[in-house]
Each structure stands twice: as C-alpha cells, then as structure tokens.
Amino acid sequence: MKLLRFEFDCAKQVPWYGYLCNQYLNYQKLNLTIGLLAIRHQADAHLEQQKKPVVTWRYLLEAEGEQAELEQLAEQVAADFLLSVNLLDSRMLLASARIGDKKPLDLASAQLPFCQHCQPQFGDNQHSEFANLTLACEHCHGEQAIKSAVKVAGLQRQDIQQLAMRLLEGETLFLDDVGGKLILSRKPIGQGRQQLLVCNPNTLNNLFQVSNNEVLALSSIEKPRLLLRPTTDAKLPSPLYEVSFAASRLQLVLAEFLRVKGVDAIFCHQEHQQALYTHALGMDIAVRAPAVVLDQSHLGQSLPEPLHDSARFGQYVAKVNGKRQQQQLVVRCSDDESVWDSTDANNAAQCALLGIAAENGDSNNLGLLYFSDDYISQLLTSDDKGNVSCFMQLPELPQHGRDIVAAMEASPQQGVFAKFAEQYPEQYQRLQQLDLGDCPKQSLKTLWVVAAIIIGIEADSNEQLADAFVAAAMSNTSANAPRIDYPLVSGDYASINWCKTFGTLISFRLAGDDDAAKLAFAMNDSLADFIANWIERLDLNTAIHRVYLAGSSFANPVLGRRIALRLGKNFALGVSQLQDLDGALLATGALYLRQRRR
Helix, strand or coil, X not given: CEEEEEEEEECCCCHHHHHHHHHHCCCCCCEEEEEEEEEECXXXXXXXXXXXXXXEEEEEEEEEECHHHHHHHHHHHHHHCCCCCCEEEEEEEECCCCXXXXXXXXXXXXXXXXXXXXXXXXXXXXXXXXXXXXXXXXXXXXXXXXXCCHHHHCCCHHHHHHHHHHHHCCCCEEEEECCEEEEEECCCCCXXXXXXXXXXXXXXXXXXXXXXXXXXXXXXXXXXXXXXXXXXHHCCCCCCEEEECCCCHHHHHHHHHHHHCCCCEEEEEECCCCCEEEEECCEEEECCCCEEEECHHHHCCCCCCCCCCEEEEXXXXXXXXXXXXXXXXXXEECCCCCCCXXXXXXXXXXHHHHHHHHHHCCCCCEEEEECXXXXXXXEEEECCCCXXXXXXXXXXXXXXXXXXXXXXXXXXXXXXXXHHHHHCHHHHHHHHHCECCCCCCCCHHHHHHHHHHHCCCCCCCHHHHHHHHHHHHHCCCCCCCCCCCCCXXXXXXXXXXXXXXXXXXXXXXXXXXXXXXXXXXHHHHHHHHHHHHHHHHHHHHCCCCEEEEECHHHHCHHHHHHHHHHHCCCCCEECCCCCCCCCHHHHHHHCCCCCCCC
C-alpha cells in the first residue's frame, strides 16, 4: 500500500479546485483526505524563497491504495483539475503521513461555463447536442448560468446560426450573454485598442506572437484577455490587441459556426469584460479585476482594521461588511454615487501600497514601483513604522509638442537635438505638431509616445504610438541594447530629466542605430537598470524587505521582465496576488488612506 499525495500550488485560491477536492471526498474506491494550506514565504529567506509569491495556496488530495488503484485515480485527477491561470505548480508524490482530513473546504461560488465533459458535446458542430446552450453537465453545472439568463436560454441552434450569418454579412451584433451585454463584429468596435475573440484556436500562432505560457493562460478556466502582438502574416493593422478565447457557451457556439466558415477571429466587446492579465514574477496577474473579496478565509489572517467603511477610487467602490474579527472587504466596479470619492491622481501610488499592505498584513519596510497609464507614477518606500514617503515620480511633459521642442532646444542637449532636426526633419515636424492632451500625465505612456516619434515609429493616434513602442520592444531580438540615461533631478520629489533621456536616445539614432525594436527595448531595459540602482541606494537608508510592482503600465511584459531581472537579483519582489495591478487595489487602499472627509 502506498500513500499518494497530489499538490496544486496556486497564487490565489481557485474555487473550482476547492469544489473538486470536496467532490473527491465522495470517491468510493479509495479513502481520500483533502486540505488547503496557506504557505507564507519570508522576504528575508534565501534567494530561492524570494522568487516565490508572498503566499502560496496549496490544495492537496491524498489517497492510500494499491498501484493500479492509484494509477486510475491519477488519471482521473489529471482530467478533472483543469488548468487555472493561478496555478503555479502541481506535483504527485509519495507521502509518509496524511496532512489532510475529511472536512470539506469552505467555498465561494464554484461554477464554470463549460468543461471538458460538456464542451465536446454542445461545442462540436458534428455532435447531436451541438448549440444546446442549456445542456446539463453534472461536472461543471454550466447550464445554471444559462438558465438564469432568459434571453440566452431561449436561443436555439437555428437562432445562433442566423446570428453567425449576420456577422458574416458584415452586421455588428448587440447581444445578451450571461456576463452582460456583448458586441461582436467583423470590423473594429469603437476607438482605442481592440479586443479580439479567437474563433479557431488552431490558428492562434499564425495570428499572434505567443509563448507557450500565453497559450496555456488563454486556455485556462478563467479565460483571460492577454495583450498580444500580431504576426506579419496576420495582416492585422494595430500593433497590439487584447486577445481571448470564448468565455461563455454562447461565444463558444458562435465561434464554432464562424470557424467552419473560415473566420479565425472577430472583434469583441463585453459589458463585464474578462480581466486583462499580464505575466510577471512567474505569475499571471490581472491588470484590472472585475471584483475582489478579502476576508480571513482568503487572506489566511484577519483583515487589518480599515479607517473608512467605504471608498471609491476611479470606477471601483470598496465596502467593508461585518464585525471586527470577521470583516469582509468587497471591491467591484460600481456607479454608486453615495460612496465618498477618494479619486486623486496624487494618492494613487499610496493607495496601491496601502492596498497591498492590507492584503499581506504588513506595511513596514516596503518599496513600491507604481507605474500607471491613468494616474501619477511614483516610487514609494515605507519605513519600519509604516510611514510612506515618495522618492521619485515620473515627470510631467509639456502638453504641446512645440513646448517639448523648445525645452530640448534650451537644454544642454540642444546640440544633439539640432542635428536630429536637420537629419530627421519629418520626425522633428511630428514632434512640433504633437498634442499630448489625451495622454495621462506623469506616466510611462507619455514618455513612450515621444520616444516612438524619435525612433521613427508611425501610428494614427497617441495610444497606437504607445502600443507600437511596446510592440517594438517586445519584438527585439538583439542581444545587446544601448544604455539610455535616466538621470534624476531634485524638486519636491526626485524626477527624471526627460530632456537628457530623449537626448541620449537621439544620440544613438544619430550614430546610425535605426533599429526601432532595439531602441524601444533599450528604453525599458535601461529604466529597469536605473530603478535597481535607485532602490539599492534607498535600501541603505530604509531597509527594504520586499519591493512590490503595481500599476497598469506593467501590462507591458518587457518592463515587468526587465525589472524582475535587474531588481530581483538583490531584492524579494511581489505583486498583489488577490487583487490586481491598478483597479480594485486602489479602492482597497483608499479605505486605509488617512484623509479628512468633508
């Protein structure tokens, strides 16, 4: 007889895994025990521990039996535990003793729209149950969500086929789905970065530059959106797209109708969107999560006492329910105007730090890199008493290009800029005519727009310029990158001498380096290098136990990877595991922000 243990290590709790563990308590063939452990990793441990998340949630399932029985169980477990975007590692090992028990795990709602049992039936055009959206599944119970959405439940096969035909004829569809309103079209929807629903997953590699990890994330039970760069052969005009697979039964059936007709992907917009994820620090992290719940069962500890009962930051509202020891914090997108609005670009970074401290129960000796496309980007530290101070914030560039040009011409970089104007008159004129009025102030996005023009990237809007710059950095294949200067200038806070930064970039351009991908990568890599140097200096004065990353700018995968490489050599790094990078996190932090409310 052998005792076998299955372990699933996750960055946050996965309700579906908990549901499966409870289901396996009914497994008649073997005596099974289950468990859920919260494993905390200390920042002052050896380097290998620093690479781990602050908390790892470990689901375990144990069984004792003969070899043949255990092999049969292993096959079933492998089939049932579908891939989650929060899964860090899984293993099967021989154990000397049980650490689980027969007690069912406490669960939040655990339901999937479809699973490996029902998808091959209603999602396969050759199956007799094809397009039966209310097909009952005893495993995932995905039909329950459909039945609660009357308009969706009433759709028959011929209705969905007719919808697909209307799409093929060029019509834009406005539909009801289980997650809210859904817009589908063969043409771009609205302005700004576009979202694409992949109809034929087999063509994903032909459409986009995608890694194995990204393919797994798209296929996971959470069905996130990922920021991907199209391939040259795809003939997609924008530099970046937010890409996802079908996340509902209706989307899946529509996608199958379209796939048969040769459609690989369609434009898609959802009222309650799938979260956009990015990969950083070995984890897949939501840039903005639709909703967040924090309580003792999710944190592994009591929720720190908030200063306020409710707060709004941006589109998110955070509310605290319950009594002291059993408090629960709920954050979601809301238009509730009765909640105090704490939205202030100057406080965003501090709210992010306070939100992370609430999640991890510690606000002392932290560093925070907050780079946001919406609010003021800052580098913060907290001392051993939790007092927060700002070391650096990104500069505010002039709104008009002519003022940027004037500043460059009046700076010590005037000589190199004059040569740039002479050698690249077209880029010089584009700088002169640039209007940054629609760009967020004091953000990397604004720096990227100006840098994109300098290195010769062209696009129809500032948003596309910034995306094209990020896409160029993602496409870099050069082994060596120039070093771009990011010198600090003093003021109320330290900031970056952007004239010097752009002057260095121009110098490499004038020296004959016209590889836009290499220069865009160099801007990201050099910034990461300078950040590492700044934090090492700060560490001498304020002992920093862990540096956290936050902000929507980290949707740029190059920035996250380079900072992890440069900074992770000497510091433990972290992100908010239970919340997101730049949405719900700020509303959580606003509950702990010391501010007078009128």
